[in-house]
Amino acid sequence: MKRVGVLCVGNDSPGINAAIRAAVVKGLDLNVEVMGIKDGFEGFLRDDLDVLLRGNVSNVLHQGGTMLGTSLYVPENNEIGKIKSKVEQYGISALIIIGGRLAAKSAINLMNVGVPSIVIPATIDNDLSFTDFSIGFFTAVENVKNALDVLHSTAESHHRVMIVETMGKPSGWIAVIGGLAGGADYIISSAEKTNFNEMIDIIKRRYEGRKRFSLIVIESGVEIPEDIKKECRFSPEEGSSIVIGRYIEKQLKDFGIEWRYTNLGYLQRGGSPSAMDRIIATQMAAHAIEMIKIGKVYHAVGVKGFSITEIPYSETIINYRPVDFYLRELTKLFY
Structure with missing residues (x-):
């Protein structure tokens, strides 16, 4: 019988429990102890x-987070040898490391001392280069969409600019x-240089027309x-979002625009995982x-559409993957 150790490295994301569940059930089927x-x-x-x-x-x-708990700790230098000793002590054939960039970094460090592992991508940022989607991304996007749906009504009622801050730097996927899913009127992400004049013109046109409110995702x-900044x-x-709110207020003072700011923070990361996060977690x-x-x-392990991919370890698995150019351009159709 082979023995596998499953652990999480980095931030939690909805759907990790689905991955742990699948590892255990599949392990029992194949006579692999988890x-x-x-x-x-x-x-x-x-x-x-x-x-x-x-x-x-x-x-x-159906539970968010991870039943195993997680840590941001990445074994390096002398600690790598200690982890290798633990792997040998418990007779573990390989580790399954669930997480984002920190998980990938841990796997490469351990590979250098001969500790076998498999990485399963789990990060709401969806920014890993070796997979189309990572566990937790679909739920995070759903949470952002839901927040924008809620804020839409109060923005329209009070004729305000609502600034909504998301996670995901620097890939831009969540924003x-x-x-796009929540009908934002302008989106600012690190994936491309922001045209602040364009943003002001769009808000101004909306206030001059019939839609005297705007949802700005940052x-x-x-x-x-x-x-x-100056x-x-x-x-x-205070952060960038507050400064952009002040900038909008200054540039459009003739309209008497009021703005409000909402940082979605960890609300994006929590909650019951979506169907897609459960499915890709189970597959991988x-x-x-x-x-x-x-x-x-x-x-x-990654996914390409609904197909599983296997990518050999190298330093490239730590690379960032920015949001697709086509998707960034698609959002502009609705500004």
Whole structure:
């Protein structure tokens, strides 16, 4: 019997529990024992792990977050040897590392000392280069869309500009896709240089016409030109979205525009996972167990549409993938 250790590295995302569930169920089918490691590599170092059976995962599919907990800790330097010793101590054939860029970095570090693993992509940012979609992205976009639907009515009622801040820097996926799905009137992301004059013109045209409100989606931490920073009293503590709100107010003062700011923050990351996140998580985790069963490791599992892909480890699996140009251009049709 082969033994697999499953752990999470990096931030949580909806659908990780579906992946853990699939790994356990597929493992039982293929006579592969699955050990759940609590709180990432930190938990591994303190021997916080146990065998997972079907009963442990029977009611987790619909739950957000991760039943195993997670940690941002990435083993490096001397700590890598300690992790290798733990792998040998528990007779683990390979690790399944669930997470984003930190998970990929951990896998490469461990590969360098001969610790086998498979990476399953799980990040709401959807910014990993080796996969079309990562676990949690679809739920995050749904949460953004729902927030915009709610804010639309109060923006229209009070004739306000509503600024909605999303996560996802620097890839732009959440802002662009969430904004497109939620009917944003302008989207600002790190994926391309912002045309602030265009944004002001669009808001102005709306107020001159029949739609005297606007929904502006802004990716957290976007770059602001120095002249706008100076004019609008930029403060790192307040962030870019507040400065853009002040800029809109100054540029359109003749209209007496009021603006309000909502940072969606961790609301994007939580909640019950969407159908798509559950499906891709199940596909990728089951496939990872199949790969380990035949001894195929040192690969990242991804999806291309609904098809599973296997990408050998290299430094490129850590690369960022910005939101598609076509999708960025598509949003402009509705401005």
